[in-house]
Amino acid sequence: MGIVEFMTQWEQLAKRLERLFGDSTSSLSHHPVMKWLHGARDAYLSGERVQGCARAAFAQFAVEDLERILAHDENLFRHFKKALRRDRSATAYFGIRQEIRMAASLITKGIDFNKSEAPDFTLGELGLECTSAHLVKGAPTNRSLAYKLASAIAKKSQTAYSTRLNVLAIDMSNLLFHEGVGSTTNTLSWTEELQASLQEGVNRSPFQAVLCFAYAWVQAGPAGGATLSNYYSRVDRDEMDSLPKAFLDNHFPSGSIWVYAQLQKHV
Template sequence: MIFPCQSWQGLRFEIHVLASLIQKEINFNKQESPDFSIKFKQHNLYVEATSARLEKSKGLSHYKKIEYAISEKNSKPYANKNTALFIDITNIIFNESKIEEKGDFEQLVSSIHENDSNNYGSVILFTFRMNYDLGHYESVWRRVDINGCSDDLVEFLDSIYPSKEFLSVPNHFEFVHSA
């Protein structure tokens, strides 16, 4: 079976999320919309996985593609404060490194956090990188909890994707060594 590029990237990221949930011993149901349903403290929580990709660089900051991915998913009926939106931004981060006028990643994070029209409880931005100190390829993330995020979703995410482990993007992209 051959997958179009967009489908393949989304499938690859969904498999990563699925493997992560299994590794963390989280009981879940795989479904289509949203992608995962998780029973936590007698409540249903959800995870929707997507990727933000750039097909061709236009020489300007590519962070708008991340905002567009959020906006596109924001209209879905399952977009609510019990749902986390996981976004693979590896392609965007890589392409951002190759342009002269780079966007401000921290400004993007603030924009996501402060956007009152964001229906999700949390948005987690993932990227994949080589950790040379540990000698392996890894995913790192930046979690952005949205105002009104359900307490159960915050508690659940704290147990599997804590805020203390975060992605920061320097003004120039490099594969970061762990401290």
């Protein structure tokens, strides 16, 4: 992808973000999605072209999810619009981004849901709660990853939920933005040891299952470009109710869909 093509697509994406939020690019300079766009442009112009395309893909993914939500429910879009403007920290953003991704996913799947608080989404007796897990900057280890995920599960376990049966969705995207690609890749490989460690935490929690999400990208062709996908791994409690099991089996099939080759490059 040449610089002219990249900047043309970059400007088109910036205009889509402007239309969504009703502000100019300059007014949106501190918006979390615009920050991804600025990072994409800076990386591309500094010679890191694939990295620039990957960051632009991350921003585009967010814009597409927001556009899908707006087309489906203006009130729900206004909720997320306000949340993105209010909470600009990285910690807050990844949690909100998981809610946006979950809402867009449910809409795409044609699933009826209500936006609520504790849990974030209700589907009759079933609730979906969203959160995020973070690691300090540096090369993470399997142990610290398990600890952070277990901490996220334990923290959300303290909340009182309005629904009887609940599933927790954890966004781990910031794991992909740390230094040390090699060690991060090994960390994100869904090992039996990590699975067993999380299984204990899920069984102790009030959740029927935990879905762990992360974004990863692969280079799209020799010209540069990048394709971004949202991957997940699912951990069910040993004695799982039939209602959430049927829902998850249909819409989030059991097991890990992360593939080592797909985690060779990170945004």
